[in-house]
Structures are given as C-alpha cells and as structure tokens.
Amino acid sequence: xxxxxxxxxxxxxxxxxxxxxxxxxxxxxxxxxxxxxxxxxxxxxxxxxxxxxxxxxxxxxxxxxxxxxxxxxxxxxxxxxxxxxxxxxxxxxxxxxxxxxxxxxxxxxxxxxxxxxxxxxxxxxxxxxxxxxxxxxxxxxxxxxxxxxxxxxxxxxxxxxxxxxxxxxxxxxxxxxxxxxxxxxxxxxxxxxxxxxxxxxxxxxxxxxxxxxxxxxxxxxxxxxxxxxxxxxxxxxxxxxxxxxxxxxxxxxxxxxxxxxxxxxxxxxxxxxxxxxxxxxxxxxxxxxxxxxxxxxxxxxxxxxxxxxxxxxxxxxxxxxxxxxxxxxxxxxxxxxxxxxxxxxxxxxxxxxxxxxxxxxxxxxxxxxxxx
Numbered sequence: 001x002x003x004x005x006x007x008x009x010x011x012x013x014x015x016x017x018x019x020x021x022x023x024x025x026x027x028x029x030x031x032x033x034x035x036x037x038x039x040x041x042x043x044x045x046x047x048x049x050x051x052x053x054x055x056x057x058x059x060x061x062x063x064x065x066x067x068x069x070x071x072x073x074x075x076x077x078x079x080x081x082x083x084x085x086x087x088x089x090x091x092x093x094x095x096x097x098x099x100x101x102x103x104x105x106x107x108x109x110x111x112x113x114x115x116x117x118x119x120x121x122x123x124x125x126x127x128x129x130x131x132x133x134x135x136x137x138x139x140x141x142x143x144x145x146x147x148x149x150x151x152x153x154x155x156x157x158x159x160x161x162x163x164x165x166x167x168x169x170x171x172x173x174x175x176x177x178x179x180x181x182x183x184x185x186x187x188x189x190x191x192x193x194x195x196x197x198x199x200x201x202x203x204x205x206x207x208x209x210x211x212x213x214x215x216x217x218x219x220x221x222x223x224x225x226x227x228x229x230x231x232x233x234x235x236x237x238x239x240x241x242x243x244x245x246x247x248x249x250x251x252x253x254x255x256x257x258x259x260x261x262x263x264x265x266x267x268x269x270x271x272x273x274x275x276x277x278x279x280x281x282x283x284x285x286x287x288x289x290x291x292x293x294x295x296x297x298x299x300x301x302x303x304x305x306x307x308x309x310x311x312x313x314x315x316x317x318x319x320x321x322x323x324x325x326x327x328x329x330x331x332x333x334x335x336x337x338x339x340x341x342x343x344x345x346x347x348x349x350x351x352x353x354x355x356x357x358x359x360x361x362x363x364x365x366x367x368x369x370x371x372x
Contacts (some may be wrong), residue, residue: 001098005216005222006370007042007209008033009331014172014204014319017113022056026065026110029207033106034069041218047209048102049075053089053109054323055082055116057324065108072293075102083277084359085109086206086326087366093210093226103212109327110205116327133198135237135361136278137190142243143186143280144192149298155183156301158196167344172202172319197279202319206328223334226352227262227369229255239363243289246362249288253356253367257290260369262352265290269307269369270350271336273329275358276314285356289367308347309334326357330368337372 018025034044050073052062062078075096079089086109093105144151155311162178165171178196186195193339216222229252233239240246253265262268269291276282283297291307292300312318312332333353336346355368 002100003213004094004097004210005213005219005227006225006330006334007211007216007219008036009208009334011074011170011328011331012204013170013204014202014321016172016200016202018203020203021158022054022058022110022112023061023064023068024333025112025203025205026052026108027068030065030069030106030108030206033209035209037142044071047071047073047104047106049073049093049096049105051089051093051105051107052078053080053085053107053327054078054111055080055085055225056112056323057116060340071106073162074165080085080323081364083275083320083325084364084366085323086358087330087355087357087368089260090208090327090330090368091152091230091366094225094228095336097210098214103215105210106207107297107327108205109321110208111203111321111323113201113203115201115322118168130161131363132189132277133193135282135367136197137193139243139284140192140280141283145256147295147298149283151184152180153298153301154197154279154283155180157276157282158183158299158316161276161316164311164345165313168312168318171313171317172200173313173317193280197321199277199315202318202321202327204321204324206324206331208327208331208334221338221372223337224371225368226371227256229253229367230261232364234363235360236363237361240361243283246284246288246358246365247296247367248362249356249358249367251286253289256367256369260371262369266306268352269348269354270352271308271311271333272354272356273312273333274310274356276310276316277320279359282310282314289354289356308350311345311347324343326355329355329357330370333370337370
C-alpha cells in the first residue's frame, strides 16, 4: 500500500451567510491550492480525482465544481455524511491513492449556513429532539451526574476556543473573545447547554490536495497521513447506549493509533483538532482519545499543557459549515505540521497531529493521525 501525503491546504473565510452560491464557495480554496501547486510543477491535468464534501441539495455538484475549476478528473464524487462528511471524503481519497487508483486527489468541503445537514428529522428514536443541541444537553447531564463535570468547565472550553479564533482571520468569530461570565450568563438553549456552548452554522469552504508518495518527493515538507480510523454505530440515537462516552470515537481512535504506531497519545500528539460543535463534546473527546482518564475530561480543560488543541478556534470559534468542517480541521493540522502557514497561532516544533470528527451525536466518527 502506497503512502499518501498532503501537498497543500487552504480555507476560505467563514461568514455568517452570504449570497454566494455553494459552487463559488467551493472553488475559492481550490483556486488558492491550484495556484500554489502550479508553482511547484503540479498541473491541473494531473489531478486524478475531485471529491466534494457537502450536505447541499445541489445535484451533480462535484462534476460542476470540477468543470468550474477547469479540471477533468478520472473520478468526481460527492460525499455527504453530515458533520463527518469532510473526513469521510479524505479517507476515500486516501484509499484511492494508497491502492494505486489515483496519484492525486483534490478534496473540497463547502456548505451554506442554511444547509439541511444542520438538522436530522427522520430518526424516531430522537423523538421531538431532532436538533443537535438536544443531544448535547443529554451528554452534558449524563457526564455531570456520573463524573461531576461542571457548567464552568464546559464554559471554559468556549472561552479557550474563542480566544484562539480571535487570532484567526478566517474564523467566523475573528477578533471576538468571550469571558467565562459571558458564557455562563448566555441564553439557556437546552439545560444545561447555553448559547455560547454551541457552535454556529455558517457559509464556508476548505480544501486539501492529497498526492502519492512518488509525487510527494517534490515537496519541501510533506505532511503524511499516518493513520485513519472510522466507525459507525448506526444512524439513530438508539445506537449510543452510554451518554458519557462515544464508543465510535474510541474505536476509531484505536484503529488510527494502531495504524500510526501511536502508543501513548497524551504524550505523542502535539496538535489536535477536536469536534467541539458543543463544549461537552470536546470534554468527552479528551477521554475518548486517551488524552485524559475517563471522567477527568472536565479537569483537563484547564490542566492540559502539552497538546495544542483547536488552534484555529475549533468549531465553536470558526463556525460550522457542516460539509467543510472535517476538511478545515485537516487543513489546519496540516498547515501546523508544515510549520509555515499558521501565522500567529503556529505551534512550535509540532511533529504529530490528530483530527477528531463526529456526526449525528457521535453515531459516526473519524480519527486521522498526521505526521512529518
């Protein structure tokens, strides 16, 4: 099986809403990548696959984006898996290249703020609680009852990620910090989850270019995909029996760690993008990924001093364009590991990174380990 590297990554500015069609949004980071890689000798005609991650209702959308970019790939596909779409697309592209079916693949995630992917209406096991905030509230209550996690610990996650987003010009909440008191006093949406415990839907797009090991030899600092783990327990909320953990994320992490040779994630991971669509999900992720012992995620919020988490501001600070989220997480970690494009938020001497991406109350999960 061939090794696969990330040759380039780009993310457009996330905005609350715009009148730009989804195809225009999707093309923006792709054009930046094509211009950058052209200088390194990569040609448009050499891109073998284009994968579009989106929950948009537009049909034949990947082929449309390909044509707008002037590309004629062998493979053009659209992939949607709610919030987990982006990393699913990257895993699919990785598989094509590793298997020798392609030498390069352009993956782009794009979404509008009013995407139908923001709500799941068909699942009767969720009853009337078909908005994601309802599921977050159940996770939060369960974690509080069993482990003593506090609303203040959840609020600190929001404070931390808004602080980082304030330094990221592409973030929805660029320049907008929040205090612990502001989070705690924000409107209650579903007890105990408050407005500032929640991410915001928005317009946005992000893209990455994957290449084979042979193509990567031309790169100065290739970032390698070292491990991928994925798990789906089902689609319904009934597939999540224990509300204090996400078994899908635990199993996906185990697979990714084994593939990447990670033995002690808390010591070996330098930078991580965690799925923080709600503050409680980041706390649960600390435990599911082995960064903190089970039940200690709340304490880890303030005790962590070794792993740079959600350096771009996470989903809370950047916004949540559903189909673009997973791609933008990978793009951020790749830029951090390349060590030259993360600007004021650059983490020094980072060698190994992780992406943790969920969908539909954690009924599916992807974990990707990247390294240099």
